[in-house]
Amino acid sequence: MNQETKINLHLDRVLQPIESASGLPNQCYTSNATFELDRDHVMADSWVCVGFGSDVPESWAVPVNFMGYPILLTRNSDGQLRVFHNVCSHRGMQLVTEAGRLGTELIRCKYHSWAYDFEGNLKGTPMIGGTEHNTHKDFDPTVNGLKPIRSEVWMDNIFINLSNNAEPLNDFIAPLMNRWSKWINPETMQELSPGIGAKMELTVKSNWKLAIENFLEAYHLPWVHPGLNSYSPLEEHYDIDRGENFAGQGSSSYSTPAGNTGTISSWPESERNFAEYPVLYPNTLLGLQSDHFFTMTILPIDETTSLERVQLLFLGDVATDDRYKEHRASMVDSWTEVFSEDIFAVEGMQAGRQSPAYQGGVFSPVMDQHTLHFHQWVAKKLAAHS
Ligand code: FES
Ligand SMILES: [Fe+2]
Incomplete structure (x- = not known):
């Protein structure tokens, strides 16, 4: 008998249409056995x-x-x-x-x-x-x-594939790059490089999946990020078309909080205020804006603790020159503020998963489509090994 059967994750309930689906059950967030299943089946088969x-x-x-x-x-x-x-x-x-x-x-x-x-x-x-x-x-x-x-390394992110079974990283990323081709291409991506001093870390007392799920939806914006919502409101966010291995949000009202430092050369002037925030499943959160790029990787420490590591990439001299040191620091600060605002929500969901009255919850048929997509992606990985 395998571990999934013993734990009974009721994956069939997760794989239902959104109106009747349940989310992944509490065990997926609270038990060491499922943490190891996540590592060996969800993470190992993918690019992490x-x-x-x-x-x-x-x-x-x-x-x-x-x-x-x-x-x-x-x-x-x-x-x-x-x-x-x-x-x-x-x-x-x-x-x-x-x-x-x-x-x-x-x-x-x-x-x-x-x-x-x-x-x-x-x-x-x-x-x-x-x-x-x-x-x-x-x-x-x-x-x-x-x-x-x-x-493989892409945008200074070190990806590993433990099982050696994943498709080539380029193929894995291609659907997202195709989506972004109206703004950026492999050549103009070279204009971006890691900003000196442009990294930060947050430790979150939650299972890694809750940090992913929170990033996938903009539904919480008015209540969790009132500051961000005042200049980039929920109405100006949109769900990006999901790919097999990614989903996330876009905004049509991005403006750099720390002043203009140029635009990626292939990015049309008329679309400068667009920005997108996909999760490349399973653990890579990305932010593409016309003037900078960030990655947040979610590193699971144990079933109830995760480390969020963030790095910002900037254009040309903005990444490296001392003249832009304050600009870089200010951008790191403003993202840190946004990401820190999410912590109470993510940790609150973790606390809620101790409740026997909750076993996966329900979804807004409109606002939670990406969340369910991720649950189903995880469930399929687990089911493939059951
Ligand atoms: S040399 Fe003996 S354990 Fe490494
Ligand atoms: Fe958030």
């Missing part, structure tokens, strides 16, 4: 954003705990980023525990000092053949390197 390229300077190794799995990000002196399982092939010691520069580009295990290069090759096995011998005829180092994880 685990951090930003700017987290990993050249010759650095950066450990990340992804839902309990120790993983390792490295970047060699040629700028090549790689992702590995962060575990020594010998006795299974976690290899790297703190981010830092490794000038020799050798990752040395602290237990018996085996050493790996940034390509994952096992380069040193001191005394493996006895105190006088660093090799042994029965041990082949070439098959005992670090175990790589499939990875």
Whole structure:
């Protein structure tokens, strides 16, 4: 008997039309068993954003705990980023525990000092053949390197695909890029780069899915974001046409809160006030505006705690020049304010999932279509493994 059957998630109720559907039940937000199902079935089969390229300077190794799995990000002196399982092939010691520069580009295990290069090759096995011998005829180092994880970088977001089964990242992103092609294309995306100092983090006491669900709808705007709603009201938001792997909101009244610093060159002047906020399932929240771009990745810590990491990308000099330092800080502050306003709602939903009177709830047939779409996307991933 598999775990889904034992827990009985009633996924059939989630897969109904919106008028009669229930949401995912409380167990999907409160139990460690479903947290592991999320990791191994919902996340592992997809492209998951685990951090930003700017987290990993050249010759650095950066450990990340992804839902309990120790993983390792490295970047060699040629700028090549790689992702590995962060575990020594010998006795299974976690290899790297703190981010830092490794000038020799050798990752040395602290237990018996085996050493790996940034390509994952096992380069040193001191005394493996006895105190006088660093090799042994029965041990082949070439098959005992670090175990790589499939990875790709897009818009400085480091995506991993643990199962190795997902479609190529470009294909995964293509429907969204097609949607955005009237504003931006792969070439003009290069005009954007990570802003220096333009990152922030929020810890939220909720299951990761609630943070996703909250981002998917604008319904809460008048009550949770009265400030934002005063200049970008709910009536001027729209549901973007859902793709297989994304959904979200658009606004037709975006204006930069920190002053004009230019526009992406392919973006038509007449549409400068449009902005879109899709979730690339499962955990990558995006914001595309005519003057900047952001990513928020939701990193689940445990079933009731999530880390939200945000990075803003800006145009040309605005990303890097000291003259724009205040502008960048002001943009980070204004997004932090908006995202912080959501925390009480997301944490309140988590608290509500302790109630036996609630088992998934109901949906507004108009305002909650994306929320149900995400629930169904998750439910299908879980059901595929049941
Ligand atoms: S566990 Fe790493 S060298 Fe032994
Ligand atoms: Fe919100």
